[in-house]
Amino acid sequence: MGHLEENLDRVRQRIREAALRAGRRPESIRLLAVTKTVPVERIQQVVDAGVDLLGENRVQELLEKYPQVHGPVRWHMIGTLQTNKVKYIYDKVELIHSLDRLSLAQAIDHQASRFGRPIDCLVEVNVAGEETKHGVDRRDAISFIRDVMTLEGIHIRGLMTMAPYAEKPEEARPVFRDLYQLAREVEDLRLPRVDMEHLSMGMSNDFEVAVEEGATIVRIGSGLFGGRS
Template identity: 35%
Template sequence: MSIKENIENLNLKIPENVKLLAVSKTKPIEDLKEAYEAGIRDFGENKVQELVYKEENLPKDIKWHLIGKLQTNKVKYLVDKVYLIHSLSSIKLLKEIEKVFGKKEKIANVLMQINIGREESKSGVLKEDLLALIEEVEKCNYVRVKGIMVIIPKGDEKNNRKYFKETKEIFDYLKVKEYKNIKMEVLSMGMTHDFNEAIEEGSNLVRIGQGIFGERNYNTGGE
């Protein structure tokens, strides 16, 4: 099926209140144009340099999401380019985002990435360290937390719902709190193979790559 047909099929399955984020990492500009023409306006990239290149070469009404691990030395390239950073995973990174965006007097919209499966190989803040991160966010002037993002452990798909439920509980707990810089609006969880379960458990943003663009470049880590 074509990219357009894949998107049309997904739109039939995904409720209107759930955002479809096209994971376009490693995909050529032509593929993104095809997705854009099919109505996609939110694209997710893993690498800062790839996001910047595509942002410069595609229509300006696209909202660019950085969904991959963000290194502190790359933050400066995202100012005025990124719509939402999904991967706030440490106090160190938070302070760098605050400093860099503050110099330009721009607001950085971010999601806190929680390492819900406690995987050593994955970035993300552990549940017990979340309050310390929140305390630091509240001291910021240029960072706004818009919600939470999780990546479910690979190889443990049978427990997806457990992780989704746990994340939704954290989201709901924080949602009723009064914060200056934190508002629980976006719950980013679910990818091509588990987005239905994620939506059923409360996700309102699903990150879909393979389900839109097919299996090309799959070995590079397609979502």
């Protein structure tokens, strides 16, 4: 067994244990491998080991890697997305995690009309209010979702957040708990084209806490591939 496979087994086991601690089914959590700056050869290794969900931060990298990675994989766009780049990826990704402004929603809606069906998105919420992070302010999230739901080309499938980096993963718990609570508030509104199916939260340093607080997608980069070069 190679180094990547060992990392993958370790991450899967930690997801499983965190899920069981929270009384959840481990299979309800999806492992997304973050491929930013990772060479295609190493991405292919984790795909061959059974990872079927890949996430890219940059449109250019996604376009380069998309035709080169083989297997039953689905790509997600997890990084900040410029409105003029939507046209390059709308037919290549299963889910956009970073819907954070109305101009982007309108650009996605425009491409959806060309695609002939709604495009699935997560609303990115800046729960912690960090100035350096993207995302809709927690206080404005429901208002933003109400605005987006008027666009027939977007299906909101849930929420995404990034917790502030902390040495102790436990410090991220209030952020994840708050996103879960927001999802329940949105769910209770029963808005058209809005489902709270997914909570994309938790990365290599804090994903176990995120799973305990309801994450359905955890985004793992260095935990699989090691530190970026």
